[in-house]
Amino acid sequence: MKDKILEYTTRLGDDSLVLGHRLSEWCRNAPFLEEDLALINVSLDYIGRARMFYGYAAELAGDGRSEDDFAFMRDQREFSNLLIHELPKGDFAYTMLRQLFVDVFYSLFLPRLAESSDETLAAIAAKAIKETRYHLRRSHEWTLRFGLGTDESRERAQRAIDQLWGYTHEMFDLDALESELAEAGIGVDNGALKAEWERQVIAILTEAELKLPQEEWAVRGGREGYHTENLGQLLNEMQSVHRAYPGLEW
Amino acid sequence: MIADFPLVSAAYEARRAQREASKLPKIWTLLDQVCDPEIPVLSLWDLGVITDIEKSGGRLTVTITPTYSGCPAMQTMHDDIEAVLRQAGIDAFEVRASLAPAWSSDWISPEGRAKLTAYGIAAPKSCDSCQGLALDSDIHCPHCGSADTRMTSEFGSTACKALFQCRSCQEPFDYFKPI
Numbered sequence: 377m378k379d380k381i382l383e384y385t386t387r388l389g390d391d392s393l394v395l396g397h398r399l400s401e402w403c404r405n406a407p408f409l410e411e412d413l414a415l416i417n418v419s420l421d422y423i424g425r426a427r428m429f430y431g432y433a434a435e436l437a438g439d440g441r442s443e444d445d446f447a448f449m450r451d452q453r454e455f456s457n458l459l460i461h462e463l464p465k466g467d468f469a470y471t472m473l474r475q476l477f478v479d480v481f482y483s484l485f486l487p488r489l490a491e492s493s494d495e496t497l498a499a500i501a502a503k504a505i506k507e508t509r510y511h512l513r514r515s516h517e518w519t520l521r522f523g524l525g526t527d528e529s530r531e532r533a534q535r536a537i538d539q540l541w542g543y544t545h546e547m548f549d550l551d552a553l554e555s556e557l558a559e560a561g562i563g564v565d566n567g568a569l570k571a572e573w574e575r576q577v578i579a580i581l582t583e584a585e586l587k588l589p590q591e592e593w594a595v596r597g598g599r600e601g602y603h604t605e606n607l608g609q610l611l612n613e614m615q616s617v618h619r620a621y622p623g624l625e626w
Numbered sequence: 627m628i629a630d631f632p633l634v635s636a637a638y639e640a641r642r643a644q645r646e647a648s649k650l651p652k653i654w655t656l657l658d659q660v661c662d663p664e665i666p667v668l669s670l671w672d673l674g675v676i677t678d679i680e681k682s683g684g685r686l687t688v689t690i691t692p693t694y695s696g697c698p699a700m701q702t703m704h705d706d707i708e709a710v711l712r713q714a715g716i717d718a719f720e721v722r723a724s725l726a727p728a729w730s731s732d733w734i735s736p737e738g739r740a741k742l743t744a745y746g747i748a749a750p751k752s753c754d755s756c757q758g759l760a761l762d763s764d765i766h767c768p769h770c771g772s773a774d775t776r777m778t779s780e781f782g783s784t785a786c787k788a789l790f791q792c793r794s795c796q797e798p799f800d801y802f803k804p805i
Binding site: 396410413414417418419420421422423424425427428495496498499500502503504506507510513514 | 805
């Protein structure tokens with residue numbers, strides 16, 4: 377069971393780190409200063425979560441690896457993040473609509489994880505819930521502003537929704553490992569969150585006068601290590617210093 | 627006049643009772659000199675980051691908890707506590723980070739709230755029912771006390787603060803967010 381919790385914890389760490397890194401790419405590139413601050417603070421919350429998950433994974437592994445080894449010394453195929461986290465930052469509407477989808481997801485996922493019988497996973501989740509509430513308020517408000525704003529903001533938001541939608545389904549899949557941990561009261565049954573997630577997302581999109589895409593398509597594979605080309609590029613940049621100077625410490 | 631009523635939360639009362647019951651009052655007092663590296667008027671006690679001090683078998687354990695998951699000041703706080711303990715001639719100790727229970731802005735001491743306001747940061751509202759979903763309103767300007775203020779950014783120079791502006795005196799200020 378310990379190995380299974382280790383893998384589950386690593387997956388959650390991968391989700392947080394990859395999205396945290398994507399958000400950090402807005403640093404000094406956001407449309408205005410306040411947004412720059414906001415996006416990198418949200419990024420920091422995710423990187424903080426990644427550190428807590430990886431720190432716990434390192435403790436479970438007990439083989440001398442540190443949180444840094446998890447972040448910097450694994451290749452693309454070993455990363456098991458859900459694909460939606462690794463998609464490029466795109467334009468500002470794309471980034472904020474992705475946030476809306478994942479923020480609603482985490483606002484449902486984290487309260488369940490906080491009830492985990494694994495005390496460390498529960499503690500990390502209890503801490504993260506508070507931050508996610510702030511994140512969701514912001515992505516909700518931005519979605520309204522895009523949808524009810526100008527023709528251009530509405531078009532960009534709609535394009536983002538159309539491009540992202542097929543990546544949302546993977547968030548609710550469960551493989552054998554996740555099913556087993558959910559049944560054991562350690563992990564979360566993501567599948568059970570889907571109806572409520574859709575209800576909340578549709579309510580927000582409707583409020584913003586935006587539409588759900590009609591096409592039925594879905595991309596999957598993150599949990600098995602099959603990624604889009606974007607992850608390799610992200611890791612290449614994120615891991616470059618650590619790879620060039622192995623063992624370097626600040 | 628600063629319209630900030632001292633707020634003594636149940637969470638702070640519990641912290642104070644724990645400190646008063648502690649068998650190590652001198653260590654608590656010693657560590658009162660360690661301040662938050664980003665808001666240097668607040669001691670770690672005021673902020674609620676030091677959650678416990680224990681001694682067992684001659685070895686001291688100081689437990690600290692992060693404010694936010696990604697708080698970059700944690701390592702500095704850790705190092706500052708170590709430095710103060712060593713300077714006081716204490717060598718057998720451990721500074722331990724703990725995640726549960728999750729830190730809340732309600733843990734900030736009444737003195738800490740007053741220090742924040744004097745420093746130009748509006749103190750957080752009570753978090754008893756805060757869901758992070760209601761818009762913050764009725765935040766008093768730490769400079770002139772006016773409640774006629776508006777939020778200009780959900781995040782400020784650190785994750786724990788939002789940016790506000792006072793419509794009465796026009797001054798911008800930080801608001802320590804309830805969490």
